[in-house]
Amino acid sequence: MKRETLIQKGFVEKPHKVLTSVFILDVGRHREIKIGSFQTPNEVVFIAQTDYNTKEEDLVCVHNFDYDGYLTELKLNIIISLFV
Numbered sequence: 001m002k003r004e005t006l007i008q009k010g011f012v013e014k015p016h017k018v019l020t021s022v023f024i025l026d027v028g029r030h031r032e033i034k035i036g037s038f039q040t041p042n043e044v045v046f047i048a049q050t051d052y053n054t055k056e057e058d059l060v061c062v063h064n065f066d067y068d069g070y071l072t073e074l075k076l077n078i079i080i081s082l083f084v
Contacts, residue, residue: 001073006035009080027083041065045079 003013003023011023016036023035034046045063048056062079063071 001039001071001076003038005073006038006076009076011035025080027080031083033079033083035071039070043071045071045076047083 006023007013009025011025011033014022014024016022020037020040020042023038025033027033030050030052032048032050034048036042036044036046043063043065044061047060047062049058051057063075065071068075
């Protein structure tokens with residue numbers, strides 16, 4: 001999967017201090033799907049919930065390269081469908 005695929009799905013790329021970059025998709029109700037270090041061995045996907053001041057309150061890892069391998073478009077579509 002390419003960066004362009006994430007952007008077509010509505011993700012926005014933002015720089016990050018620790019991860020190489022973060023792609024964020026707002027899925028409503030103060031929740032976001034965040035993909036960190038895309039296409040690297042540090043790749044992770046989180047569901048993040050924020051409070052009304054956009055401060056993260058909860059993070060749940062739903063995909064981790066170490067356990068799940070690289071993120072595929074099929075896996076991402078399933079993750080998105082669960083939360084949209």
